[in-house]
Amino acid sequence: MLRRNLDVLQSPLDAVGVISTDVFDTLLLRQPRSQKSRMMEGEQRFARLLREQGLRGNVEELLQARLMAEKLAYRALNVGGGVGEVRLTDIVERQLAMLGLPARLRDKRIDIEIAIEKNSLYANGPLAMALRQHRQAGIRIVAVSDTALGADRLSELINYFHGPGLVDAIYSSAELLASKRSGSLFSAVLASEKVSSSRLLHIGDDELADHTVPHRMGIQTVHVPKGRLRRLATKADGARSEVMRSVQRRLRRSGRSRISILEDQTAFGREVFGPIVAQFCLNIWMYARQAEAQSGTLAFCARGGVGIRQAFEHLVTRLGLPLSLRRDNILVSRLVAARIALESRSPAVLDELAREFAGNSFAEVATFLGGGKYTFPPAWDAPFSSSRFFDTLDSPAGRPVLADVIEQNSFFRRHLDTMSDVRDRVILCDTGLYGSTQRLLAAGMPERRFETIQFARCNYKGLSEDHFSKLSGLIVEDNLYNPFKVETVILRYWHIIERLFEPSVPSVRMLSLGSDGIVEGNCGNIAYGKIDASAGNPLLGGVLDYIDDLDDGAQVMRDIPAAWVRLKQAITNPSELDVLALGVGLRSVDFGRPDTINILNRTDKASIAQQLRSVKSHLWREAAIARDFPRLKSALLPVIELAHILRGVSARFQR
Missing domain, CATH: 1.10.150 (DNA polymerase; domain 1)
Structure with a gap:
């Protein structure tokens, strides 16, 4: 394949003014090293x-x-x-x-x-020889590479293997902040070389970046893909390296001391959640640093984002990490986002409403969304049906609800305009899991550029994943708990992450305009520094203690393995202290509703059979077993773990 393509270069190229060549795996070939x-x-x-x-x-x-x-x-x-x-x-x-x-x-x-x-590259002699012949014939030769290296470093490598004088210019994506895969780097080449696309011939190995994209731009291409044996050899080398690294990690971890005995929630927050949250904040910083290339805002969502930002600001200050990207706390919730999607009549909001309000009436759902007091005809007392909701709202009785929704949306848009331009990236930062806020806001405001970074990403709802391309779980991205992937244990008891970060303020339900023209929320002023999310929250207080004592990020990496093992133990096989430390009591149902649910239901007066049947009703089943069946705990908890293992294996086979 390579020889046949190079044969194209053996004849005169009268219609070509410039030849561009990819660098790695084209002009410079790789040894089979990953x-x-x-x-x-x-x-x-x-x-x-x-x-x-x-x-x-x-x-x-x-x-x-x-x-x-x-x-x-x-x-x-x-x-x-x-x-x-x-x-x-x-x-x-x-x-x-x-x-x-x-x-x-x-x-x-x-x-x-x-x-x-x-030491890992070698020269592509036949290609270089053909390029020199065309250069002598008056055709300019340029190197074009999607790479993290600047043009000076590429020049050093090309000259090392081919000697000076092979190429007339070098175009690096890292230097020009443009890429072949987007086509922008080819546009830069055409402009700089003052050549039309039809007179540029590009040579490279990547089907998308070196053939499909330039071909669409009218550029002639020669595709020289890597051979199958070279690809397999590189993959084998990568697998070998990963095995060696895994063995070395296990040897190092085996010598690490365990976390000391934890006496209270603050100690648990410091020793266990401290390293985990610090890693999350480091990941936010790395993501945000790259996003600085474009104008935008890192918007921490009420409520969980308030606690996240408090930990994040502590960490960047403590470690002296630079970040110029604007940061703001944003008055948003699933309810606020649902109103935005409702106004645009997005089907996404019907998915969410159908799931959240099964068993409610049309009148109840409309009241939650509008936030006012309404008089509805008897027909609105019928069970809610998402397929009929838009038509119902369009009836005379629904118009006051729509008017309130539109007014609330105008407040939110005004609030958003104070922190970002319509063309800016708005990077929402939240706890997780499914990213309903991202999905609904993006559906209702397509003119905006929303994306979300959160602790974990999981499609526990079984709904569309179309928005997942803009949704990143910085610690976990899995739909199921995997006993062999320790971080996924958080999916067994997600409510502890929400409790860890959320301050004791209401969810954002209603927005209003203050006398100074600033948009306010029913939750009060959530601007950074106005609320201490650790007040009354010893777990987060312990996290902040850990961060404030950090010397560097290396300490976080050293502490992370033991912290995750200890958290997994606490969630899957909790002691009495673990239940006390991680028990979060009542949790808000939210979405505009005042209802709450208990993480652990009380079953003290039930029979043993009734207690066993009720285990599934608890949001933290392992804690319910540890509390209600202390003598059977050692037998029952391994059965639950085995069930999760079998479920994971079954899911993999189904894929």
């Missing part, structure tokens, strides 16, 4: 350099920080529409800042990266 393998070698070399300078150099911490910085940078880039590019300089700067290492080491780390590339 990116992860190269990255591991790089961090090993960097760790040695750090130790030589008297600094802490832990390979696993360096690698974990690098992988997370890179992963979240690309996530933020892609969710934001692919505008800009991920740059290696930025990745390394974030890695160093996270670990508390001097910023002056950035170029040293990139030097190591280039040295490893020189």
Whole structure:
């Protein structure tokens, strides 16, 4: 395939004014080494350099920080529409800042990266020879690469393998903040080279970036994909590297001490949730740093976002992490978002209403949405049906409800306009899980650019996942608890995360305009610094204690494994202290309703048979078993764990 495509270059190219060539896997070919393998070698070399300078150099911490910085940078880039590019300089700067290492080491780390590339690449001699012949014939040769490296580093690599004088110019996506996959980098090449698309010939290995996209732009292409054996060899090398890393991680973790005995909720918050929340906040920071390439706002949602922001601001201040992206607390809730979607008659709101209000009447649903006092005819007392709701609202009795909904929406739009321009990215930050707020706001305000980052993402509702492309779970992205993936244990008892971050204020139900023209909510002033989310919340108080004592992000990485193991133990096999520490009591049903539900129902007067049957009714089943069946706990809890294992295996086979 490669030879046949290169044969195209053997004849004169009279209709071509410029030849552009991809760099990696085209002009420079790779040895069968995976990116992860190269990255591991790089961090090993960097760790040695750090130790030589008297600094802490832990390979696993360096690698974990690098992988997370890179992963979240690309996530933020892609969710934001692919505008800009991920740059290696930025990745390394974030890695160093996270670990508390001097910023002056950035170029040293990139030097190591280039040295490893020189050992991992080799020259594509036949292609270079063909390009030189066409260059001698008067055709300009340029290198065009989607890469995290700048043009100077690409030039260093090309000259190392091919000598100077092969290419006339180099176009790097990292430098121009434009990419081949979006087409913007090709546009930059056409403009700079002053050539029409029909007179540009591009050569590369990636079907999308090097063939499909430029071909649509009228650019001639030569596709030179990697061979199947090379791809398989690279994958095998990556698998080998991951196995070695897993073994090394297990050996290191086996020597780590367990979390000390926890005496109260504050201690539990500090020792267990402290590292977990700190990692969440570090992930928010890495995502937000990449999003700085575009104008936007990091909007922390009422209520859970208020507590998240308090922890986040503590962390960025404590570790001195730079972030210029605007931050605001936003008066939003599922109810507020549902009104927005309702006004635009989006089907998404019908999904949510059907799920939330099964068993309610049309009158009750309309009252919750409108927020006023209404007089409805008897027909409105019929059971709610989402398929008939829009038509019902359009009747004379529904018009006052619609008028109130529209007024509430005008307040919300005004509130949103104070913190962002309509063209800006609005990055909602919330607890999780399904992202109803994201789905409803995006459906009702398509002119806006909403995206959401949250603790976890899970389609527990079984509804559409179309909005998941704009919804990121920064700690967990799974639909089921996986006993072999410790972070997913939070899906067994999600209410503890909501309780951890939510301050003792009402959910946003009604908005109004203050005398100063500022939009206010029934929840009061939730601006940063106006509410202490840790007041009356010892778990969050303990988290803030942990963050305020941090030296660097490396400490978080060292503490994370034990924290997750301890949390899993507390949720799946809780002791009496765990039940007291994590019990959250009554939880609000929300969505404009005053109703509450109890995490653990009281069954003291029920028979044993009734208690066993009622286990499923508890939101934290393991705690109910530990409380009601202390003697059977050791037998019953493993059965629940086994059921989850079997469910996970079954789900994988069904996929």
